Amino acid sequence: MAENHATPLLDTIQIPADLRRLPESQLETLAEELRTALLDSVSQSGGHFAAGLGTIELTIALHYLYNTPEDRLVWDVGHQAYPHKILTGRRAQLPSIRQWGGLAPFPKREESDYDTFGVGHSSTSISAALGMAIAARQSNSGRKSVAIIGDGGLTAGMAFEALNHAGDLNADMLVVLNDNNMSISPNVGALSNRFAQILSGQIYASVKEQGKRVLSMMPPMWELARRAEEHVKGLIVPGTLFEEFGFNYIGPIDGHDLPTLLSTLRNIQQLEGPQFLHIITQKGKGYAPAEDDPVKYHGVTPFDPQLGIVPSKKAKQPSYSNIFGDWACDMAAEDDRLVAITPAMCEGSDLKRFQQEYPDRYFDVGIAEQHSVTVAAGMACDGLKPVVAIYSTFLQRGYDQLIHDVVVQKLPVLFAIDRAGVVGADGPTHNGSYDISFMRCLPGVVLMAPADENECRQMLYTGHCLDQPAAVRYPRGSGPGVAVDKQMTALPVGKAQLRRQGQGTAILAFGVMLDIALQVAETIDATVVNMRFIKPIDEDMILQLAASHGQLITIEENVVHGGAGSAVNEVLAAHNVHVRIANYGLPDRLLEHGSREDMLYDAGLTVEAFSTFVASVCDGAEPAIIKNQAGQG
Ligand SMILES: Cc1ncc(C[n+]2csc(CCOP(=O)(O)OP(=O)(O)O)c2C)c(N)n1
Ligand SMILES: CC(=O)[C@@H](O)[C@H](O)COP(=O)(O)O
Numbered sequence: 151m152a153e154n155h156a157t158p159l160l161d162t163i164q165i166p167a168d169l170r171r172l173p174e175s176q177l178e179t180l181a182e183e184l185r186t187a188l189l190d191s192v193s194q195s196g197g198h199f200a201a202g203l204g205t206i207e208l209t210i211a212l213h214y215l216y217n218t219p220e221d222r223l224v225w226d227v228g229h230q231a232y233p234h235k236i237l238t239g240r241r242a243q244l245p246s247i248r249q250w251g252g253l254a255p256f257p258k259r260e261e262s263d264y265d266t267f268g269v270g271h272s273s274t275s276i277s278a279a280l281g282m283a284i285a286a287r288q289s290n291s292g293r294k295s296v297a298i299i300g301d302g303g304l305t306a307g308m309a310f311e312a313l314n315h316a317g318d319l320n321a322d323m324l325v326v327l328n329d330n331n332m333s334i335s336p337n338v339g340a341l342s343n344r345f346a347q348i349l350s351g352q353i354y355a356s357v358k359e360q361g362k363r364v365l366s367m368m369p370p371m372w373e374l375a376r377r378a379e380e381h382v383k384g385l386i387v388p389g390t391l392f393e394e395f396g397f398n399y400i401g402p403i404d405g406h407d408l409p410t411l412l413s414t415l416r417n418i419q420q421l422e423g424p425q426f427l428h429i430i431t432q433k434g435k436g437y438a439p440a441e442d443d444p445v446k447y448h449g450v451t452p453f454d455p456q457l458g459i460v461p462s463k464k465a466k467q468p469s470y471s472n473i474f475g476d477w478a479c480d481m482a483a484e485d486d487r488l489v490a491i492t493p494a495m496c497e498g499s500d501l502k503r504f505q506q507e508y509p510d511r512y513f514d515v516g517i518a519e520q521h522s523v524t525v526a527a528g529m530a531c532d533g534l535k536p537v538v539a540i541y542s543t544f545l546q547r548g549y550d551q552l553i554h555d556v557v558v559q560k561l562p563v564l565f566a567i568d569r570a571g572v573v574g575a576d577g578p579t580h581n582g583s584y585d586i587s588f589m590r591c592l593p594g595v596v597l598m599a600p601a602d603e604n605e606c607r608q609m610l611y612t613g614h615c616l617d618q619p620a621a622v623r624y625p626r627g628s629g630p631g632v633a634v635d636k637q638m639t640a641l642p643v644g645k646a647q648l649r650r651q652g653q654g655t656a657i658l659a660f661g662v663m664l665d666i667a668l669q670v671a672e673t674i675d676a677t678v679v680n681m682r683f684i685k686p687i688d689e690d691m692i693l694q695l696a697a698s699h700g701q702l703i704t705i706e707e708n709v710v711h712g713g714a715g716s717a718v719n720e721v722l723a724a725h726n727v728h729v730r731i732a733n734y735g736l737p738d739r740l741l742e743h744g745s746r747e748d749m750l751y752d753a754g755l756t757v758e759a760f761s762t763f764v765a766s767v768c769d770g771a772e773p774a775i776i777k778n779q780a781g782q783g
């Protein structure tokens with residue numbers, strides 16, 4: 151067990167009021183101790199890491215100068231807010247972060263008054279902070295409102311919607327752009343390129359030095375020097391863009407230089423209207439392995455700080471993401487129309503090899519899910535075969551574009567929906583609980599759920615071969631470990647597969663829930679069907695089962711509401727077939743963070759819980775199915 155280093159100064163701080171009693175001269179020592187505490191804790195617990203190392207000084211400066219929690223800090227995404235959680239009374243619980251019953255993965259209103267807004271999905275902070283600024287103005291509370299957004303977060307359109315609105319209102323608020331030129335991967339986009347180009351330039355270095363002097367002369371010289379410098383900076387630093395949105399742009403300044411941060415923030419606090427502070431930080435700052443590889447240290451499992459993350463020698467069973475990544479490369483070799491699009495999740499979607507082997511057919515669009523869907527639609531209009539690699543939870547951001555740009559135009563866009571179902575550590579903001587419900591209602595979409603790794607590959611191929619919108623939804627992590635047939639074969643669309651012939655009860659399993667269904671069926675000699683397609687659903691199979699069994703039970707890793715089971719119900723209703731039917735899936739409540747296994751247990755998606763459910767159905771228990779499920783776990 152790694153030891154925790156002594157942090158005598160940090161030990162004196164329970165809440166920011168304690169911090170604000172420290173002399174400024176002690177803050178740099180505090181920053182060192184806070185960085186050490188973060189490394190000690192996260193190297194033991196795992197979690198999001200590099201981003202938090204980059205916000206140590208900023209977190210101290212903001213809690214030092216703003217009267218938190220009265221003044222509102224809104225962290226964007228919130229993966230960088232572990233230092234914030236340490237300084238706001240949660241240091242002792244930090245080792246439990248993202249674990250069942252432990253601290254939430256991101257700021258969460260119910261967890262702390264200092265967590266002013268629940269986050270997890272990117273680029274919401276400016277909108278939320280603006281909402282709080284408006285409320286402060288309406289109530290004359292004098293409360294200040296600060297959004298802290300990363301350069302990755304600023305690649306989402308929503309951030310600009312908020313900037314535009316804030317500038318229009320001349321809102322009293324501060325937006326801090328924490329620019330480390332990284333998203334999870336290196337950041338992308340014209341704005342990011344411009345920032346990097348300018349901020350690496352020699353001219354800027356001298357302006358930065360000069361700017362530092364000028365900034366420290368504030369306030370008497372502030373206005374004159376700034377205006378005089380504006381023209382120069384306008385040529386050299388990108389404040390112009392934000393000034394066009396009505397913000398007073400300040401910076402860029404070194405986000406690890408506490409004295410400069412403090413003097414700049416003090417002066418900003420004297421200013422009215424929308425303020426935009428651009429700080430330059432390093433993702434992973436202060437821990438060399440993370441500085442060298444902020445991608446690897448973005449999210450970590452426990453590691454020895456002395457050694458850093460040591461690649462496992464054990465042969466890893468391929469995850470569903472790996473199955474997708476391998477298929478994409480194999481398919482690209484066979485069909486040069488295939489292009490792959492990711493909204494800033496290259497590593498998570500396992501497109502790294504594709505990016506290296508097909509750089510001209512790989513598109514990381516930034517944290518821009520709406521755009522990822524519609525750019526794919528445009529590609530499909532003119533002969534390309536785009537695959538959008540997107541987490542289920544993040545596809546929710548592009549739902550309007552899915553309907554209006556892909557489905558209405560019947561375009562052959564393939565969605566590789568990763569993290570479908572419960573994800574575990576990232577909690578309810580990241581669960582892929584709803585994609586079956588929100589996709590099966592769309593006309594002309596083919597929606598598939600593989601039961602194992604081989605079906606995943608074959609379904610991706612099936613979707614690629616179609617000339618209509620298609621989607622394959624698969625969970626985080628690995629499957630049952632079946633052999634994957636490199637030979638790609640299209641499945642018969644809309645056809646289910648009988649996996650076990652039994653009697654009395656028929657279990658209709660969707661996706662990876664087949665495994666649980668088969669185990670339970672053994673105990674009651676039930677029939678099991680691997681449904682494979684949620685849309686078009688195999689109506690003939692359903693009607694045959696209904697005609698030959700006393701009860702049908704569906705199981706899926708999606709909410710019961712509107713899920714695959716509902717599709718079965720609709721077939722029976724449409725054909726006026728009367729048979730006992732029960733639906734089993736994710737309950738109608740949010741599932742809190744933990745491991746994926748914890749969450750499946752909480753949701754009742756285990757062999758034991760499903761077996762109990764099936765027995766109760768067979769015993770003729772009341773079909774208050776969803777209510778039972780909601781109380782489950
Ligand atoms: C809507 C949405 N898409 C994707 C993600 C996944 N994600 C989490 S953090 C991150 C990168 C954020 O980059 P930045 O804002 O620059 O923060 P940094 O990690 O650099 O501090 C991404 C893409 C997300 N949380 N929300
Ligand atoms: C904070 C965020 O949204 C991402 O870092 C997310 O946690 C990645 O999830 P996976 O670990 O499942 O790729």
Ligand SMILES: [Mg+2]
Pocket residue numbers: 300301302303328329330331332333337
């Ligand atoms: Mg960044």
